[in-house]
Amino acid sequence: MWSYIKSLEFPVKIKCPDARAAKIIISQYGGPDGELGASLRYLSQRFAMPCPEAVGILNDVGTEELAHLEMVGSIVYQLTRNLSEEQIKAAGLDAYFVDHGLGVYPQAAAGVPFNAMAIASKGDPITDLHENLAAEGTVLYAQTYC
Secondary structure (H helix, E strand, O other): OOOOOOOOOOOOOOOOOHHHHHHHHHHHHHOOHHHHHHHHHHHHHHHOOHHHHHHHHHHHHHHHOOOHHHHHHHHHHHHHHHOHHHHHHHHHHHHHHHHHOOOOOEOOOOOEEHHHHHOOOOOOHHHHHHHHHHHHHHHHHHHHHH
């Protein structure tokens, strides 16, 4: 079990809303390489691991990904807080707004809702660990070149 500290380790304090940025960042919340999928992947894969150390590591990483989900959700919320109807339309968030208001909903930047098909849990430790390396490599690649 773990303890939840009711404050962000790195507080998010965005002063100026930015609907365009929010439309892109939402993918890190619920897109195919987002934090929701990462947390579920690690927390699901832990059950098939053959040794307690691997189970513990995947559990720790999975819960850390939940903390990332909280941070990204805070970013999206603060970027969309108090937007005008014109700003929502100009950024192309009007379809999102119709369904979710300015709530934080897990989806990709293209508007595709989160789907559990984006996570992999095969039950084979080697396959699962390779999947994790590939998934984390995708995130590192995106951070390096953006």
